[in-house]
Amino acid sequence: MTGCYDDGVLRAALDGALPPAEHTALASHLAACSACRARHEDLRIRAERAAALLDTPASDISAALATLRRGIASESSGRRVLPPARRIPFPGPVLPGSKPMSLKRSWRPWAAWAAGMMIIVALLALPPVRAAADQLLSVFRVQNVVFVPVNAERMEQLKRLNFDEQSLFLAAPQQTSGATEPRSVASLDEAAVAAGFTSAQPALPAPPATSRYTVTERSTFEFQVNVASARELLRLAGVDDVTLPDALGAAPIVADVPPVIAAEYAGSGYEVTLVQGLSPEVTLPDGVDLNQLGFAALRMLGMESRQATALASQIDWRTTLVFPFPADISNLRQVSIGGAPGLLVSGQGGAERHHHLYWQRGDRFFVMSGTGFGSESAFIALAETVR
Amino acid sequence: MTEDETDSTLLKRFRRGDEAAFEALFVRHYAAVYRVLYGIAGARELAEDLAQETFLKLYHRPPPADHPLRAWLCRVALNLGRNALRSGRRDAARTERVAVNEAAADDPAAAAERSEARDLVRSALAALPERQARLLLLRHAGLSYAELAAVLDIAPGSVGTLLARAERAFIIAYEQGAGIRHEEPAPSLTGEVQP
Numbered sequence: 173m174t175g176c177y178d179d180g181v182l183r184a185a186l187d188g189a190l191p192p193a194e195h196t197a198l199a200s201h202l203a204a205c206s207a208c209r210a211r212h213e214d215l216r217i218r219a220e221r222a223a224a225l226l227d228t229p230a231s232d233i234s235a236a237l238a239t240l241r242r243g244i245a246s247e248s249s250g251r252r253v254l255p256p257a258r259r260i261p262f263p264g265p266v267l268p269g270s271k272p273m274s275l276k277r278s279w280r281p282w283a284a285w286a287a288g289m290m291i292i293v294a295l296l297a298l299p300p301v302r303a304a305a306d307q308l309l310s311v312f313r314v315q316n317v318v319f320v321p322v323n324a325e326r327m328e329q330l331k332r333l334n335f336d337e338q339s340l341f342l343a344a345p346q347q348t349s350g351a352t353e354p355r356s357v358a359s360l361d362e363a364a365v366a367a368g369f370t371s372a373q374p375a376l377p378a379p380p381a382t383s384r385y386t387v388t389e390r391s392t393f394e395f396q397v398n399v400a401s402a403r404e405l406l407r408l409a410g411v412d413d414v415t416l417p418d419a420l421g422a423a424p425i426v427a428d429v430p431p432v433i434a435a436e437y438a439g440s441g442y443e444v445t446l447v448q449g450l451s452p453e454v455t456l457p458d459g460v461d462l463n464q465l466g467f468a469a470l471r472m473l474g475m476e477s478r479q480a481t482a483l484a485s486q487i488d489w490r491t492t493l494v495f496p497f498p499a500d501i502s503n504l505r506q507v508s509i510g511g512a513p514g515l516l517v518s519g520q521g522g523a524e525r526h527h528h529l530y531w532q533r534g535d536r537f538f539v540m541s542g543t544g545f546g547s548e549s550a551f552i553a554l555a556e557t558v559r
Numbered sequence: 560m561t562e563d564e565t566d567s568t569l570l571k572r573f574r575r576g577d578e579a580a581f582e583a584l585f586v587r588h589y590a591a592v593y594r595v596l597y598g599i600a601g602a603r604e605l606a607e608d609l610a611q612e613t614f615l616k617l618y619h620r621p622p623p624a625d626h627p628l629r630a631w632l633c634r635v636a637l638n639l640g641r642n643a644l645r646s647g648r649r650d651a652a653r654t655e656r657v658a659v660n661e662a663a664a665d666d667p668a669a670a671a672e673r674s675e676a677r678d679l680v681r682s683a684l685a686a687l688p689e690r691q692a693r694l695l696l697l698r699h700a701g702l703s704y705a706e707l708a709a710v711l712d713i714a715p716g717s718v719g720t721l722l723a724r725a726e727r728a729f730i731i732a733y734e735q736g737a738g739i740r741h742e743e744p745a746p747s748l749t750g751e752v753q754p
Binding site: 178179180181182183184185187189215218219221222223225226228229231233236237239240243244328525 | 582585589590593594597598603607610611618620683695703704717723726727729730
């Protein structure tokens with residue numbers, strides 16, 4: 173008999189999951205084909221057997237709802253400002269690959285500020301951590317990253333603070349020099365000339381049908397912190413064992429962002445974008461204690477005082493960004509790219525599986541996004557070819 | 560009437576502070592979430608506790624209104640279930656359950672038999688690749704093929720094939736588990752071999 177159906181279609185038919193036209197066609201085929209009919213019957217028996225084995229005792233929904241109501245009521249009546257953050261795992265010593273780089277002569281005091289502020293900004297921007305990452309990448313870059321898992325409970329507390337993040341700034345971040353729009357260039361050579369560095373490239377699975385390159389020129393951003401507001405945020409979050417210095421808001425903070433190269437490739441079955449650039453230079457006002465800011469950031473994330481002290485003293489805050497991520501988000505995880513720590517976010521858009529990967533190598537950062545690579549490991553393997 | 564309202568409308572209402580909308584969502588989706596968790600936990604108390612945790616997450620951190628809600632809830636439930644098993648909560652719950660059964664069952668032998676059957680199902684599920692086990696549980700909870708595809712990150716067109724394969728593997732694993740017990744009875748204290 174020609175035009176026989178595979179098990180998948182026959183099984184879907186049992187659940188009424190085929191389009192009506194296909195159902196009709198299948199029914200007339202089954203009437204004529206004894207082989208398909210027999211497989212269809214086998215599948216039906218197995219489906220029923222599996223359902224019987226998985227049989228679940230009934231549950232009492234109204235009792236469950238009453239329990240939930242009680243749970244919510246007791247939570248809101250007995251809520252403490254800051255329950256002890258028992259469940260936050262101590263991330264241990266600084267992750268592999270994030271040991272301080274050899275410091276350049278031009279000491280970069282920006283990273284600590286970036287760490288502290290970005291944690292606050294990232295947390296306030298949750299749940300879209302990815303959006304926070306984008307923001308991070310457009311303004312700050314660092315030489316090392318330590319990912320700190322933050323548990324859901326703490327995330328919820330922070331989200332429920334109802335704090336207006338705009339009030340953190342006396343003067344909101346604004347661009348003071350440089351081009352705002354990326355500029356298209358014809359080739360990677362031209363990109364290298366415009367950006368002042370040669371871009372690393374991935375070994376693509378097949379030659380791309382189209383490629384596009386853009387360069388964002390060097391630019392400068394400026395903003396000023398409202399220290400009173402930042403203190404209020406810490407107080408709201410229940411962090412009472414750290415004092416932010418007045419100096420933090422005494423002068424504007426200037427971020428000098430070096431050029432960024434973006435390369436987009438599309439080939440048969442895949443699309444990938446690789447963005448790369450060098451760390452910016454940000455200058456903090458005098459008199460700001462970096463360790464203290466880092467400690468405040470870790471406490472803000474819910475880490476216990478003792479752990480925060482230990483970790484804050486291990487991290488070289490001048491070169492290391494602490495990046496918080498929700499410990500229980502399943503599509504976001506820490507990965508290793510050739511020994512360097514990276515953060516991978518995967519998701520499904522329609523039928524397409526997409527991945528976004530952030531990692532650092534030396535003073536260069538990379539963000540690679542793509543579709544058509546299937547598994548996470550295939551995407552990580554591609555990232556490891558970036559040279 | 561809330562029955563006519565879509566999840567998305569109810570979520571929007573809840574996000575504006577309407578607790579009745581939340582309760583409507585709870586009533587609508589509790590059974591599916593509970594089924595998934597019972598499948599994972601194999602113990603009613605633990606499944607109920609985890610279902611509470613799942614809906615507390617919805618209460619505190621609802622997804623965007625355009626999100627397919629049942630799929631979101633099931634994903635949360637799967638993760639909570641997995642974490643609970645890893646952290647040994649099932650063993651604690653099981654000990655509790657056995658104690659309760661022994662104290663309360665009219666017929667301890669029948670209760671023990673039911674408990675053994677549940678354990679066989681749990682072992683059979685545990686023997687499967689995680690994705691197959693999840694597919695079975697989610698389908699059993701009533702998710703549509705589109706929802707299954709979304710939760711498990713698989714192509715909608717392959718759900719039927721994967722489901723057929725998972726059911727076959729599950730039944731084989733179950734029968735093997737049951738068979739092994741028949742062939743190798745637990746050593747008896749009196750030294751007698753059970754027929």
